[in-house]
Structures are given as C-alpha cells and as structure tokens.
Amino acid sequence: MTTLDGAIPAEVREKNAGLIADIDDLVSIHGTERSALLPILEGLKSRRDQITDIAIQVVADRLGLTPVDVEGVVTFYHFLGTEPTGDTVIHVCRTISCALLGMDAVVKRLENVTGVSMGETTPDGKVTIDWANCIGMCDFAPAALVNREAVKEVTPDRIAEIVTEARA
C-alpha cells in the first residue's frame, strides 16, 4: 500500500486516525482498483456522517487518483456529497406519482416538526431531510426512504413519528 505523502501534516493525520483506519479497512475489502472507488465511498458514507476533504485526499492517495477526481465522483451522486448529514436521513420522493398523491403535505409536516428546510440538518445533528427522485415505490405513493429503508404510503403523522423516534 502506498503511504500518504507530505500533503497532509502529521497532526492532521493523527487527528483523523479513526477516519484513516476506516478508509484502510474499506480499501482492504474493496481493493485499490479504480472500480473500488464507489464501493469505498459508499462504505465511508455509511460509517461516517460526512465525506470530508481529508477523506477525499486519503482515498485519492490510496487509489492513486487525484483529489479533484475523487471529489468529482463524490459530488456526482445524490447519496454521497460533501455535506455532513444527520444520524437519521429522511429522503422524501418528490417525483410525479408521489407528488400527485400527497407528497406536499408530508413535506410541510416534515419541515414543521424538524424546523429546517428540505436539504438541511437539524442543529442537534440528529435528522437530515432531503428530496429524492422516484425511489421505485410509486405503487405505495407517497413514499420516502429513512436511512435508505423504504417507507410506504407515508402520511404527515407517520413522518412526524419518525422524526420523534429519530430524536429520542
């Protein structure tokens, strides 16, 4: 395995020892081929609340890519991105079948109980609320993903309950 060059100062490396260990673990699972990039980033996103600049640099280093390259991939996919997300991430489908069948009321209630707008995280870092495009649950519209598990025929009351549980 290659080692990180001088780009990252020793104290930063020390501070991010846990992160680096996570990345090295993912690299040992998925390998150092470029086609391991997405699985590594997905694994990282599920273990940590944010894909940070440091994470991008370390992943780039391990796979022999440039940080810009890795960042380009991170920002391309809806489920990655460089923004931090909360412990619970709620994605509400905003596409047509859900829009026809009551998505608006769900989102209104969601913004209301969390006190933040779609795309934001509650100040306590517990809940992120965001949009998704059609999640393939149109037969159970309106639908949402809560930590990537599908929730069918979601109602305003149900979404409020989910937020309460997430904050408990």
Added chain:
Amino acid sequence: MTIRTPLTLSTIEAGAGLTEALQRDPADVRATITQSGMKGRGGAGFPTGLKWELAAKAPAPDGVRYVICNADEGEPGTFKDRVVLSEMPDLVFEGMTIAGFAIGATKGILYLRGEYIYLLDDLERCLEKRRADGLLGSDIHGTGLEFHISIFLGAGAYVCGEETALIESIEGRRGESRNRPPFPVEKGLHGAPTTVNNVETFAWTSAIFARGADWFSSIGTDRSTGPKLLSISGDVERPGVYEFPLGISIREMLEAAGGTRAKAVIVGGAAGTCVPAKDFDRAISYEDVSTGGAVIVVGPWRDLLEVAENLQWFFANESCGQCAPCRVGTVKLLDGVRDLRAGTVTAERLGDLITLGETMEFASKCGLGQAAPNVFLSMVKAFESEIKGHLVAEGSAQ
C-alpha cells in the same frame, strides 16, 4: 407487494431454463433468443438476440466479456424490476448466467440502484445459495462452464441507468454517458465486449428456455412478442405491477387498474409520452406506444402543467451537465412550464419552447436529454387548447 395479475414468471421453476440452455451450444442459445423475438424490457427495445450476437462476435483481445444486469430502475413511475428482484431473483441471475454462456462471458455484474440497498442482503443470499448449489462458479452443473456474479451498488443518479453511464459508474467515475460508437457490445466495461440488459429481460430469458421460444413468440404481436410487466401508478384504484401481452390497448390496461376516467396517461415515465383519453385505443407495443414499463395515470381533475413541471424539474435536476443542449435546455424548459402556469408565456415563446424541445431531441448527447422534452411536446400536441388557454391573451400588454 402489489402484484395485481398472475405473473408467468412466478410459475417458472428456478433451474429449469439454465438446464435447458446448457444442453445447447452458445450459438444455439443466441438463436433461441432471436427466435423468441424478445426485445429489451428496459425501454429502448433493442432485440436481445441481436445484442448477444454482437457481443459474442466482437473481438475480445483478452477473451474477456461481461454481462451486466441493469437494475438501476430510475425511470419515474417504474417499479416492476423491484418486484422481480424481490420475488424471483433466481430467474434474473439465471438469465445472466445463460447470457454469459451465450456470449462467452465469465463475469456478470448486477448494477443495483442505491435506492434499492434494502434488497441487497436478500440478493446476496440468493447468490450464495446458487454458488452452493453449483449454479454459479467455475464448474456450473458439472459442465465446466464458468460464470460469476457480483453486485455493484449505485449511489443515486438517474443517468446511470443509461448503459454507458452505468459502465462509467462501475469503473469508478462520474456517471457521464459516453459517445457511441463504440457501443458497449464492442467496447463496454474495461473496454471489453459487454451486453447490458434489463432485469426483466434476464428474467424472461430464463422463462424462454423453460417454456420454449415458440411459447414466448406466440404471445403479443408480430413485432412485439411476449408478455410485459407494467408498473401502473398515479390516479388509479389499484396501483401495482401487471403482466399483459404486448399489444394490449391502454384502455384495457386502465380497466384492469381502475383508471378508465383518466384524462391522460404518461406511458414510459418522465422520458415517455403523454397519451390523451381519446387515444386510449392505442396499443402498448414497440410499434405503437413503447415503454419500459411505466404507466402514470393522470385523473380528470388534474392540471397537466403540474405534471409537466414536476417532470421537467426531474430532468433539470438529473442532467449530468456534460452537454449544453441538455444542461441548458432542461432548465429553460422548466422555466417555460413554470411561466406557462403563471400565465406569462406568449404564443411566440411557446413556439420557441417547442423549437428548443425539438433541438434537444437531436442535439443532446444521450437519451436523458433527448427524451427530456418528450412529455411536454406530446402534451402540447395532445392538449393544444388546454395549454394555449394558459398563454398571455392576444393583444394584452406584457
């Protein structure tokens, strides 16, 4: 699970198709698929047998070829692949294995959309079992045939359903579609000949070998053979997955789903067409109204422009931004539809929007941008007076 009609695929025994296929040689397997007349179930409708012929015959410098199952299912209104993956994953993996034998590939990858991560464990278990049963591995059924399948998880991007973007994604890049030619059958994953097929296409492959090519081609129309799974949603009493022979009329389909009062249906999802009630005798088939399986029903009380705005937002949000006609066009179309709803569009601007849409259809690099104006353009045509009712009144000041 909202399965609304008996599904033929539920009656196909796992293993039957593969056993049958392995008694032939690869050329014969490809010929059987050609004889069935099956066209791809993912939307574009390319003949599956021909695709496999091309992939089998393309030069493969290292002898490496790939089979990819497209389980990205991102088209708005489509969910039948989710049901197939949940209910009959064996048939999908078996179809991939048959394809591997047919084109001379030893590796298959199922590209599962990130939204379906909750299906991953069951799919992995199904693969484990197939390996344990000798249906995958280095010596399948003791015939010496080698085929391995792995699952690759997407991370949320509609364009990754486009086959070249999907390949880019597996290779660890942004899911930006490639110029074609070369087509994936010539130079696909890692530059090797690759067949990319839809989940449902692989499931029917297993059925064709279990039941026979003649059985398949006896269903449907001459040019659209076989049964097709449809995902019906929106303003209907019984949303869900339906199986119909291709060639069924939109009306019959709506009768089954409880949506005959509809004002229009969007067939083919966001990339599809808006069909008005007066055309409900038209058929679901490759030669008439073609679809990968999405049918979104729009009730009589709906504002069509609300539907159009929702879908244009989708395209503007999902455009990969690589080429200007799509990057700029999707945003301009969205603005146009919003302004139409606000009543600030003149007849001249509507004309410009139509021209813009037509330009996107031929100038965009991939199917996303090419199809992005479809619903809007077909809506303006089918509901001319309703749409024109939103225009700035003639002679009134702007």
